[in-house]
Amino acid sequence: MISYKNTYIKNALVSENDFRRRSAEKEEIPLFTDIKKELPQPFWENHDSTIDCYWKVWELAFSNIKKPNQGNGFITNYIDTAYNDNIFMWDSAFICLFTRYGTRIFNFQKTLDNFYSKQHPDGFICREIRGKDGTDCFHRYDPVSTGPNIIPWTEWEYFQNFGDKERLDQIFPVLVSYYQWLKSNRTWPDGSYWSSGWGTGMDNQPRVESKYNIIFSHGHMVWLDTCLQQIFAAKILLKIGFVLERWQEIEEIENEIAFLTEFVNNNLWDKRILFYYDKYAGCKLSDVKSIGAYWALIGEVVPNNLIDAFVKHLEDPQEFNRPHRIPSLSFSHPGYKKDGRYWQGGVWTPTNYMVLRGLDMSGKNNLAHEIALNHLKNVVEVYEKTGTLWEYYAPESTDPGLMARPDFVGWGGIPPVAVLFENIFGFKANVPDNTLNWNIKLLEGHGIEKYPFGKDGLLDITCKKRNSPQEIPVVEIRSNIPLKLVINWNGESKKLNLMPNKTIKI
Numbered sequence: 001m002i003s004y005k006n007t008y009i010k011n012a013l014v015s016e017n018d019f020r021r022r023s024a025e026k027e028e029i030p031l032f033t034d035i036k037k038e039l040p041q042p043f044w045e046n047h048d049s050t051i052d053c054y055w056k057v058w059e060l061a062f063s064n065i066k067k068p069n070q071g072n073g074f075i076t077n078y079i080d081t082a083y084n085d086n087i088f089m090w091d092s093a094f095i096c097l098f099t100r101y102g103t104r105i106f107n108f109q110k111t112l113d114n115f116y117s118k119q120h121p122d123g124f125i126c127r128e129i130r131g132k133d134g135t136d137c138f139h140r141y142d143p144v145s146t147g148p149n150i151i152p153w154t155e156w157e158y159f160q161n162f163g164d165k166e167r168l169d170q171i172f173p174v175l176v177s178y179y180q181w182l183k184s185n186r187t188w189p190d191g192s193y194w195s196s197g198w199g200t201g202m203d204n205q206p207r208v209e210s211k212y213n214i215i216f217s218h219g220h221m222v223w224l225d226t227c228l229q230q231i232f233a234a235k236i237l238l239k240i241g242f243v244l245e246r247w248q249e250i251e252e253i254e255n256e257i258a259f260l261t262e263f264v265n266n267n268l269w270d271k272r273i274l275f276y277y278d279k280y281a282g283c284k285l286s287d288v289k290s291i292g293a294y295w296a297l298i299g300e301v302v303p304n305n306l307i308d309a310f311v312k313h314l315e316d317p318q319e320f321n322r323p324h325r326i327p328s329l330s331f332s333h334p335g336y337k338k339d340g341r342y343w344q345g346g347v348w349t350p351t352n353y354m355v356l357r358g359l360d361m362s363g364k365n366n367l368a369h370e371i372a373l374n375h376l377k378n379v380v381e382v383y384e385k386t387g388t389l390w391e392y393y394a395p396e397s398t399d400p401g402l403m404a405r406p407d408f409v410g411w412g413g414i415p416p417v418a419v420l421f422e423n424i425f426g427f428k429a430n431v432p433d434n435t436l437n438w439n440i441k442l443l444e445g446h447g448i449e450k451y452p453f454g455k456d457g458l459l460d461i462t463c464k465k466r467n468s469p470q471e472i473p474v475v476e477i478r479s480n481i482p483l484k485l486v487i488n489w490n491g492e493s494k495k496l497n498l499m500p501n502k503t504i505k506i
Contacts, residue, residue: 004139011123011180016173019116022075024068029077032062035105041449042420044442045465050376053383054416060389060409061099065106068114072134078111082410083391086137089115089127089146090201093154094350094411098418100158104452109158109167112151116174123177124185127199141185143218144198148229149182151175152236153298159243163431163454168240176237176250182230183256191256192263192279193226194218200225200292202328202351205343206335207278207288220281224268225292228276231260232299243432261301274309289319289330291351297358307362314355314367324378325371326352327395339394339402346392346404347375349414356423369441372423379415389413421448426488427461429453434482440473440489457481478503 014020039058044050064082068074079099081091092111099108118134119125126136127146138145152175159168186193197203197215200223208219234253241247268276270285276293278286294314296302302310314320319330327345329336340346352375359368381398382390389412394402421427425446426439431454440463447462457480464474469490477485477498485496487506496504 008121010121011177013173013177013180014119014121014123017116017119017177018170019075019113019174020119022113022117024074025076027077029065029067030062030106032059035062038105038450040101040421040451042425042447043449044420044425044446045444047444049384050380050416050420053380053389054420056383056387057098057389057409057413057416058102060407061102061108061413062106064409066131072129072131073117074114074134075117076110076113077106078114079108080131080410082408082412083405085131087111087114087129087131089125090148090150090350091411093150094353094414095409096154097157097353098411098413100161101417101421101452103158103162109155112154112171115151116171119174119178123179123181125174125178143194143196144216146182147186147195147199147226148201149179149226149233150229152179152233152240156236156239159240159432161429161431161452161454165243169244172237172240172244172246175233175240179230179233179237179253186226188222190263191259192222192267193230194221195223195226199223202290202292202343204341205288205290205292205329206333207286207290209280221286222268222279224264224276224278225290225295227260227264227268228292228295228299228301231257231264231301232295234260235299264296264301265303269306274306275313276310288333289313291320291326291328291348291355294351294355294358297362298354299358300361302362307364311359311362311364311367314359314371322395323397324393324395325374326355331395338396340392342392342404345395347378347395348392349375349379349419350411353414353418356419360423365439366441368423369426372419376415376419376424383416389416421451427451433484435484435486437486438475438488440475440487441469443467443469453479453483454481457483474506476503476505 042054064080065077066080067077079095081088096109115125118129124140126138128137155171196218203215208214208217208221212219234257238247238253241250268279270277275289276296318332320326322331324347328343328348329345336345356368356372378398386400388406389408390406391404391408426441428437443466445465449460451459451461453459460478462476473489479498481500483498485498487494
């Protein structure tokens with residue numbers, strides 16, 4: 001056992017981290033066969049395989065729940081990443097973005113609590129922690145030790161669905177101190193951020209110059225996605241701060257948002273290609289078009305007058321518009337592989353979900369719906385051939401022999417649950433505002449029974465078959481709580497006030 005000298009500069013916010021002092025819970029793990037009827041029940045006419053795939057996700061998810069053991073010091077039951085028995089920061093954050101729909105049965109969000117319980121005195125949290133003994137896989141100053149910083153997004157989405165202000169209060173000091181650690185330890189003198197292949201989660205994408213190690217080295221490079229994620233995380237931390245009335249404590253974050261946004265647009269945007277790139281040590285921009293650039297949409301970094309040009313790359317067959325959208329590396333890159341070969345073109349459900357959310361936030365809802373349909377169609381076709389979900393997918397084929405790890409739920413559950421509910425059916429909850437937005441684009445009959453809304457709300461919500469997008473949707477809704485429903489279709493909108501236990505037909 002290697003023993004290092006103590007070099008911690010303590011962050012006072014870490015003293016507020018109650019997760020570090022908690023004992024392990026002793027809750028029983030529910031069996032999928034016992035609770036299946038309590039989960040949201042989607043239906044979609046003429047898409048039986050999609051619904052079968054949806055249920056396969058939950059079967060795998062509940063089979064991958066684990067308990068803390070005496071050796072690892074974890075504090076709560078958690079969903080395993082489905083990789084190597086360790087927990088991964090980036091995987092777990094994305095897993096919770098779809099498992100929040102099963103919160104009534106099992107609180108998957110608490111998976112993140114095990115990372116919080118392992119926070120270091122200076123705010124650092126390792127990106128991979130061993131399930132066997134709870135130790136970090138990397139020293140905190142290792143270039144691959146942590147990242148990406150997307151947990152604030154996961155927690156904010158959970159808040160949007162459940163309005164759990166108490167949880168926001170618990171996680172605020174954890175996430176702020178982790179953000180501050182990254183600012184202190186992952187920046188260059190000019191204030192931009194660096195990472196590594198493993199640190200970004202996009203392990204083998206050919207981003208650093210050839211003289212550096214593709215996975216382990218920071219390459220003396222400004223890492224675009226890391227800068228963008230810090231902007232995105234900072235904006236969410238401010239939102240949490242306003243909810244908790246603690247925003248005054250992190251006002252300096254506003255300055256970094258402004259600085260990084262200006263830096264990215266002035267230094268990482270190629271005015272000729274109309275795309276964002278990493279920057280090499282000699283200030284030359286990379287020419288690697290990576291899906292990681294699209295964190296700029298979800299982080300609301302792209303100036304309005306450049307959004308169309310930036311998004312156009314997603315529609316170009318020579319770049320990101322391949323048979324299975326969206327490859328992680330542009331088709332035009334010489335290192336692109338038709339089988340994906342991990343991040344050399346592989347289609348990854350978490351980054352696809354990030355792009356879809358960014359497109360929606362940028363007003364590109366039709367394109368998001370189009371890509372979502374393509375993505376889910378390909379995932380389901382592979383499911384029909386193999387009976388399971390996969391770690392990533394090939395961009396040119398649904399040949400099962402081209403995929404990686406099977407039964408990957410894990411983040412493999414994102415398309416058949418979160419993408420289905422949000423991008424294809426069009427549901428988006430805003431519990432703090434007591435509003436459910438429903439953007440109807442499908443013509444087939446569809447809906448969800450037992451859709452969860454907040455702590456106590458359950459909705460049964462149905463849209464009948466239509467003959468054209470212009471046809472006014474015929475919907476039926478029943479809720480056990482009062483809430484506002486906003487229905488959008490073909491540029492039209494209708495607002496309804498739902499009363500408890502009354503069925504509304506429109």
